[in-house]
Structures are given as structure tokens and as C-alpha cells.
Amino acid sequence: xxxxxxxxxxxxxxxxxxxxxxxxxxxxxxxxxxxxxxxxxxxxxxxxxxxxxxxxxxxxxxxxxxxxxxxxxxxxxxxxxxxxxxxxxxxxxxxxxxxxxxxxxxxxxxxxxxxxxxxxxxxxxxxxxxxxxxxxxxxxxxxxxxxxxxxxxxxxxxxxxxxxxxxxxxxxxxxxxxxxxxxxxxxxxxxxxxxxxxxxxxxxxxxxxxxxxxxxxxxxxxxxxxxxxxxxxxxxxxxxxxxxxxxxxxxxxxxxxxxxxxxxxxxxxxxxxxxxxxxxxxxxxxxxxxxxxxxxxxxxxxxxxxxxxxxxxxxxxxxxxxxxxxxxxxxxxxxxxxxxxxxxxxxxxxxxxxxxxxxxxxxxxxxxxxxxxxxxxxxxxxxxxxxxxxxxxxxxxxxxxxxxxxxxxxxxxxxxxxxxxxxxxx
Numbered sequence: 001x002x003x004x005x006x007x008x009x010x011x012x013x014x015x016x017x018x019x020x021x022x023x024x025x026x027x028x029x030x031x032x033x034x035x036x037x038x039x040x041x042x043x044x045x046x047x048x049x050x051x052x053x054x055x056x057x058x059x060x061x062x063x064x065x066x067x068x069x070x071x072x073x074x075x076x077x078x079x080x081x082x083x084x085x086x087x088x089x090x091x092x093x094x095x096x097x098x099x100x101x102x103x104x105x106x107x108x109x110x111x112x113x114x115x116x117x118x119x120x121x122x123x124x125x126x127x128x129x130x131x132x133x134x135x136x137x138x139x140x141x142x143x144x145x146x147x148x149x150x151x152x153x154x155x156x157x158x159x160x161x162x163x164x165x166x167x168x169x170x171x172x173x174x175x176x177x178x179x180x181x182x183x184x185x186x187x188x189x190x191x192x193x194x195x196x197x198x199x200x201x202x203x204x205x206x207x208x209x210x211x212x213x214x215x216x217x218x219x220x221x222x223x224x225x226x227x228x229x230x231x232x233x234x235x236x237x238x239x240x241x242x243x244x245x246x247x248x249x250x251x252x253x254x255x256x257x258x259x260x261x262x263x264x265x266x267x268x269x270x271x272x273x274x275x276x277x278x279x280x281x282x283x284x285x286x287x288x289x290x291x292x293x294x295x296x297x298x299x300x301x302x303x304x305x306x307x308x309x310x311x312x313x314x315x316x317x318x319x320x321x322x323x324x325x326x327x328x329x330x331x332x333x334x335x336x337x338x339x340x341x342x343x344x345x346x347x348x349x350x351x352x353x354x355x356x357x358x359x360x361x362x363x364x365x366x367x368x369x370x371x372x373x374x375x376x377x378x379x380x381x382x383x384x385x386x387x388x389x390x391x392x393x394x395x396x397x398x399x400x401x402x403x404x405x406x407x408x409x410x411x412x413x414x415x416x417x418x419x420x421x422x423x424x425x426x
Contacts, residue, residue: 042388043426045087057084057098059140061423065250068416070409072252079421080139082108092116096127106185108158119166129156129184130163130176130210131231133271133284140425143280143315143342144381145395146249149350150309153244154267154286156184156206156233172217177209183235183265189242203242206235212271222276225324229271231286237265241365243290244307246352248399249377250417253408255401256352256373259305259365263291275324278317280344285310289355295366302368303356311348318343332387342383349376351402363406373403393421 034047044056061079082105084098092115098108111125128136132155134147146152163178182188182204189203212229239262246256269286286309292302317323318341321330331337353372361371378398385391399415401407408415 051090052087054085054087057086057426058082059098059423059425061140061421063145064420066418067250067252070412071248071250071415071417072408078102079145081105084109117166119168121165123163123165123178124161126158126160127163128158129161129180129206129208129233130165130178131155131208131233131267131269132286133229133273133282140423143282143313143344143383144346144379145393145419145421146379148284148309148311148346148348149247149249149375149377150284150286150311150348153186153246153350154269154288154307154309155186156180156208156235156267157186159184159206161206172214173211174213175209175211178207180204180206180208182206183237187235187244187265189238189240203237204235206233208233208267210269223274225273225275227271227273229269229273231267231269231271233267235265237261237263237290239294243305244288244352246350246373246375248375248408249397255375255403255406255408257365259292259367259370260295260302261290261292261305262295263293265290275322278320278323280315280317280323281313283310283312296368297366302366303354305370306353306355307350308353309348309350311346313344313346315342315344317341328388329385335387339387340383340385342385344381344383346379346381347377348379349374371403373401373406376400376402389424389426391421391423391425393419393423395419395421 034050036049037047039045039047041055046054059080059082063079064076066074081101082098083101084096086096088094094113094115096109096111100106100108107126109127111123111127113121113123115121130136132151134142134151135155135157159180159182161178161180163176165176167174183206187203210229210231212227214224214227216223216226241258241260243258243261245254245258247254265288267286267288269284272283274281288307290305292305294301296302315323317326319329321340329337329340333339351372351374354370356369359369361369363371379395381393381395383391383393395418397417401413404411404413407413
């Protein structure tokens with residue numbers, strides 16, 4: 001066992017034994033001004049006088065996967081290993097720094113947020129572009145083992161930029177508007193770039209905006225948790241094999257290869273959320289439209305490439321906790337109970353096609369009418385929250401591809417896989 005594995009085992013055991021009501025280790029009353037010292041605020045926290053707080057963060061998840069032999073061999077590995085620091089400087093400035101814990105890892109979040117007024121806050125640095133409800137949430141809080149294919153393909157994810165955001169009417173209305181350097185990690189160019197004139201260009205800058213509201217809260221209190229959201233984004237893409245691509249759930253292959261694009265990439269998204277008591281209902285629809293200017297014979301414009309995804313998910317906290325803002329079992333393990341149990345089901349589709357549907361369809365990346373392909377996925381899951389820090393997850397996943405020749409094994413369109421995950425987050 002490596003040193004890192006031994007450290008994780010000890011950390012895991014320690015967190016399992018922590019009661020969910022842990023307070024500051026020195027017993028300092030919570031209503032007194034904080035003084036310099038080390039505390040436990042559901043995670044290690046360092047207080048530097050009354051104005052500076054540093055919270056240490058850790059995210060670990062280990063997977064055991066059993067795959068259909070037509071997809072790949074079974075495997076077990078770290079899904080993610082991340083550490084970070086977030087905290088506050090005075091009353092107006094908060095910050096977040098997070099990085100992968102491996103040699104090839106990336107900086108995830110590095111940003112400052114100015115929050116003097118709840119109606120207008122400003123965030124600057126590297127953070128998530130405001131598009132996609134599921135993508136904007138923490139990877140540790142997703143109801144299933146993986147985000148949906150639409151959420152990992154269409155939203156930009158993280159990028160460097162500046163964003164204004166705020167909330168009104170006790171969070172009844174929220175908004176986010178930002179300008180960013182490029183098109184995020186998901187939209188990052190993966191192919192060698194070229195241009196007939198030799199002026200190779202990069203992606204960006206880009207623009208994104210998102211707004212949410214609880215439109216029924218004033219008329220029906222029982223529907224107060226129903227929230228609707230709209231999002232839009234746009235960026236200019238250089239010439240090349242730069243389109244979005246379709247990747248299988250486990251990332252073992254592509255079922256839609258990139259095609260030649262040039263011009264504007266625009267995104268639209270709609271999200272619906274409702275959490276009555278222990279039930280959680282979530283749905284999202286999103287589409288990316290990519291121009292293919294001058295990509296046909298004789299520099300002819302080709303029809304736009306459309307990438308469309310949607311999903312619907314339902315979860316139920318069997319042990320009775322409220323789904324909205326759930327973060328801790330009512331009866332944690334080793335503190336008078338056995339934790340919380342949640343079951344859920346999700347159906348999703350991600351499809352690629354050209355806007356032009358007339359005439360014969362081809363798989364050629366310069367075809368006017370591109371032969372479409374989609375991945376339809378069912379996911380059934382169980383989550384066991386031992387306490388606020390430790391979660392065990394089991395998922396059964398069924399994928400079905402539309403175009404048999406572009407399935408992981410050509411000719412076979414349906415695949416089953418299973419996954420078990422142990423997760424530690426504080």
C-alpha cells in the first residue's frame with residue numbers, strides 16, 4: 001500500500017468516527033468573535049484573527065467498474081483526487097483554490113469573489129462558466145456516479161473570466177453574466193489547428209448568462225422549491241475539426257467524431273427543479289449550434305451542426321430527509337443511526353446531427369447532411385450517506401447507440417455496465 005493510500009485510509013477512518021455535530025475543538029462558544037487558532041467546522045479550518053478564515057478541503061472518490069466486454073475491460077481507479085483551500089478575507093471577499101492531486105492534474109478553481117451586496121457580486125479568476133445546472137454543481141454532489149453526457153459535453157465548464165451575479169427576493173430570482181477567455185475545458189480545442197491563410201486563431205473570448213426563478217412560490221407555498229432556469233452562451237470558433245464530440249459514458253471511445261467547423265458556437269439551455277420533501281425531480285434540455293462556414297467544396301457554407309441533449313431524473317431519500325439543500329443524514333452512522341439511503345433513476349439522450357435533413361446522409365466530416373448518432377442512457381442508482389463526509393454509491397448503467405457502425409463494438413448497439421464508488425469529501 002502506497003503512502004497516499006495509507007493516508008487516505010486513516011483519513012477515512014477518522015471522518016467516519018467524527019460525530020455530525022462536531023464543533024470547534026477547543027470548545028470556544030460559537031457566539032464569540034473568532035480568534036486565531038485551528039478549528040473543526042465540518043472540515044479543518046484555520047482562523048487568523050477576526051478577519052481571515054482558511055478552510056481546508058479534500059475530495060476523494062475511488063471506483064470499481066464492471067464493464068460489458070464489448071466496451072472495455074473491468075477496472076478500478078481514482079475517479080478524482082482533489083485538495084483545496086477556500087475561505088474569507090474580511091466581510092466582503094471570499095476565495096476558492098482547488099487542484100487535482102496528481103502529476104498531470106490541473107488547477108480546477110482559482111478565484112476571488114467580492115460580495116458586498118447580495119444583488120451584485122463579482123467573481124474573477126478561473127471558475128465555472130454559468131451554463132448547465134448539473135455541470136455547475138460540485139462533482140461530489142451529483143445524484144449519480146457520473147454527470148449526464150449532455151452536461152459533460154455541451155456546457156463549457158471552467159475557464160478564466162469575470163462574472164457579475166446576484167440574487168433577489170430571498171433567492172427567488174438569481175442571475176449570472178460573464179465574459180471569459182475561451183470556451184472552457186469542455187470546448188477546448190483537441191485537434192491541430194490550421195488556416196488556408198496561415199492565421200491560426202484561438203477560441204474566444206466567450207459570453208455566457210444564466211437566470212433562475214421560483215415563479216410559483218408566491219401563489220403556492222407547496223411549490224416553493226420549483227425552480228426554472230434559462231442559460232445562453234456564444235463564442236467564435238476557428239477553422240478545423242473543432243466541433244463537439246460524442247463520448248461514451250465511461251470515456252472508452254467516441255461514437256461521434258468531430259466535424260469541420262468555423263464560425264459561431266452558440267448554446268441554449270433550460271432547467272427545471274422540484275424537491276417536495278424527500279423527493280428530488282430534475283430535468284434539463286440544452287443545445288449547441290455550430291456554424292460550418294466555408295467548409296464545403298469551393299468554400300461553400302455547410303448546414304450547422306446541432307448537439308442536443310436532455311435528461312430527466314428522480315431521486316427519493318428513503319430515510320425521510322428533505323432533498324432540498326440536503327447535506328447531512330438525520331441519524332449519521334456512529335452518532336445514533338446508520339446514515340441516509342437514497343434511490344434514483346435517470347434517463348438521458350445526447351444526439352449529434354446536421355441542421356440540413358434533406359438528401360442522403362453521410363458520416364463524412366464535410367457532409368452537408370451528416371448521418372446523426374445518439375447515445376440513450378438509463379442509470380439506476382443507490383446512495384448510502386454514512387454521514388456528511390462519506391458516501392457509498394452503486395449504479396447500473398445501460399447505453400444504447402443509434403448508429404450501429406459507430407458503437408463501441410460495430411454492430412452491437414446495447415451495453416450494460418456497473419459501478420461502485422466510495423467517496424470522502426470535506
